[in-house]
Amino acid sequence: MEHSKVTPREAQRRRLPLEKHRLEDWIGKIYTSVCVVFLIAVIVSIVYFVTSKGVATFAVNGVSLTEFFFGTHWAPDAAEPSFGALPAISGSFMVTLLAALIASPLSIAAALFMTEIVPTFGKRILQPAIELLSGIPSVVYGFIGLTLIVPFLRDHVGGQGIGVGAGALVLSIMILPTITSVAADALASLPRGLREASYALGATRWQTIYRVVLPTVLPALLTGIVLGMARAFGEALAVQMVIGNAPYIPTSLLESASTLTSVITLGMGNTAMGSIQNNALWSMALVLMLMTFVFILIIRLLERRNRV
Amino acid sequence: MTTKTVNTKARTRARNADKIATVIIVALALSIVVILIGLLGFILFRGLGHISWDFLTSKPQTIREGGGIGPPLFNSLYLLVLTMIITIPLGLGGGIYMSEYAKPGKITGFIRLVVEVLSSFPSIVIGLFGLLVFVNTMGMGFSLLAGALALTIFNLPLMVRITEQAFASVPREQKEAGLALGLSKWKIITSIMLPVAIPSLVTGTILAAGRVFGEAAALLFTSGMTTPPLNFSDWNPLHPRSPLNPLRPAETLATHIWKVNSEGLAPDAIQIAAGASAVLVIMVLIFNLLARWGGRTLYRYMTASKRMN
Amino acid sequence: MAMPFSTEDLSVYYGEYQAIKNISLGFPAKTVTALIGPSGCGKSTFLRSLNRMNDEIAGARSTGHIWMDGIDLASPSTDVIKLRQRIGMVWQRPNPFYKSIYENIAFGPRYYGIKNRKKLDEIVETSLRRAALWDEVKDRLKESALSLSGGQQQRLCIARALSVNPQILLLDEPASALDPVSTGKVEELISELKSDLRIVIVTHNMQQAARVSDYTAYFYLGNLVEHGETNKIFTNPEKNSTQEYIMGRFG
Known part of the structure; x- marks a missing residue:
């Protein structure tokens, strides 16, 4: 069986735009995908930045998790700072x-x-x-x-x-x-x-x-x-x-x-x-x-x- | 006979319970209405007296009496425009993707989760993110642009949802008619479905704009809490003192209210906050009415026997 | 020898369920073929598969061939959009675009590349005349298509399908939502249009099938039970089940 496409002559006779609709669909797909990728990138970077900054208190500055979550004294600016949240x-x-x-x-x-x-x-x-x-x-x-x-x-x-x-x-x-x-x-x-x-x-x-x-x-x-x-x-x-x-x-x-x-x-x-x-x-x-x-x-x- | 008496008794009790419950529900619901009217009335009553042309156009004062809300009001409107310019194309694209391109499956489920998570993020966290990324890392400083980007993140999930719903509610027959006519999918979306979706898109977008207009927490650390001296006769966005310069800091109406309330030194701080709150509420009311009226008018315009193109 | 427009062993599946079973059916030029059968027999699915509208339904797939001028429309490599430009379709419920009457007709041709205003005006007039709607709407072309009555809307949809000069017209119960007067007009229209193109119509209305069609195909449970000249199917069908269905509907 031949699976030929519409012949060029046929296309010309009917004055169909040969690739216009393909191009349009391509544009649409790219545009909407870019928007969605942007959305995902935003959420990923928010989660990443908040997590990395938030973890730094414990990982870099050495505040203990117990102090942060169970300490009742919040005095970050004191001479002996305390980070009980x-x-x-x-x-x-x-x-x-x-x-x-x-x-x-x-x-x-x-x-x-x-x-x-x-x-x-x-x-x-x-x-x-x-x-x-x-x-x-x-x-x-x-x-x-x-x-x-x-x-x-x-x-x-x-x-x-x-x-x-x-x-x-x-x-x-x-x-x-x-x-x-x-x-x-x-x-x-x-x-x-x-x-x-x-x-x-x-x-x-x-x-x-x-x-x-x-x-x-x-x-x-x-x-x-x-x-x-x-x-x-x-x-x-x-x-x-x-x-x-x-x-x-x-x-x-x-x-x-x-x-x-x-x-x-x-x-x-x-x-x-x-x-x-x-x-x-x-x-x-x-x-x-x-x-x-x-x-x-x-x-x-x-x-x-x-x-x- | 006895069962009948019991029945009657039970029924009477049920009827009494019904009456009491109805009274309680009605009382609670009416109390909400009273609270509502009370709050709105309070805001307007407290603030309206303070609103004058001078108040709406003059500069805020830090220490002296008689400050106005001219620049913050302008900033709020300009920031809204900037935000919508960024948000609308992104939100339309995302919403169209969700409604027309996404196939049911894991990836779509994940994107839906992303939208949901983003829409429930506390706006203060979005503000912090803006401070870190836009203000510091990208070097925008406290600026309208950084504020607009933060508000875009704040508003985008809503715009995506509005768009998705608007497109999903377009009758399927419209899409089929376009398909049968041999139109490309994108052409169907932009030329056939979009006009049908426009009324609900407009309603949703204006309501979203109202939300953006009143947002403050995401702006404290992105667009900042100050406004430099502005030259309202210079409309070149590249000039540092131009009101249109997107890289200048800008205090909006909402952040101004917060600032005046928490650290206001002017003797009439409370009056100013009241006046500004009233203006903000009136703006939200206008957005609400505009959304309803706009959507309905557009819908009538699209469907009724008016001349159209 | 394959006919210029025909299906060969066409099957359609919704997931695991086979809705259409190996149907081979030809549609001669300048004729109307009616597809009849009880609800759920697959006649609408079959119609929709002819211009591959089923592609839009998640989980639907098909096997077999649809031949048109030696091209297999069912082949995945066939450009569906171009194929649909040659096959018009009209549904049960009129679905005009939310645009003006003029724009409803001019939209397709303009998309196909006709920009000349005069040419477009001409196409709009011809299409509306062919759909027997011109006289009713010629003075209000700029008005919304939704301001028309149901019967007018349906003829507008036929005119819209004709505007791009299709070779085939698929009608899915085009008159079942219309009043008797409009139904009569649509039926009249079908008889006139068949001189230019071939028409496939799905209908629940036996009298209508008998009135408008040259050939009739009876579907039952996804099978093509019987196919032949309408006269013969209605007066002397070969299969008992065909007779029962037709009689049941008559009686």
């Missing part, structure tokens, strides 16, 4: 968990309200409003925290106002939209039949929500919460503005504290590249990055469960 690490975890605790019930209630109780009002008013809320810059949240939440706490609860509690409150407002939109999407994507079957059995709305709807979307709700926590853990300026930045492990919610991000934000401008003080900040960035990986891993596991 536990206050910052625990501060990050504390504000993140507290923020999730405050925001999750509110967000899930909002999502239920939007999808199960008054879908029309929810879709037309609440959803755009929540999208808007997610677009407000973090410095504005920080400013709100500083001028609204901190004075409120100071006047009505006690202490100086700044501290872990203020940080957690600001973060909880910031992650509210994240959790709400993930939860609302999950609820909205449930098959209609699921609810109708429950109603047909004579169940009330709350019974339907509680026994049928929520268990079904639980993995998705958890995904939303973890996404929110990831955002809270990595948020820098809003927290830094209200948490007080004291390098201690607080004993109450009204005490000033610090987080990984707040220490980096304040320290990076005042240390010289390559110094031990600077490298210690990179180690904190490394912890932030590793936690990002952990959050993504959890989300992936939850999504796998969701699919089954």
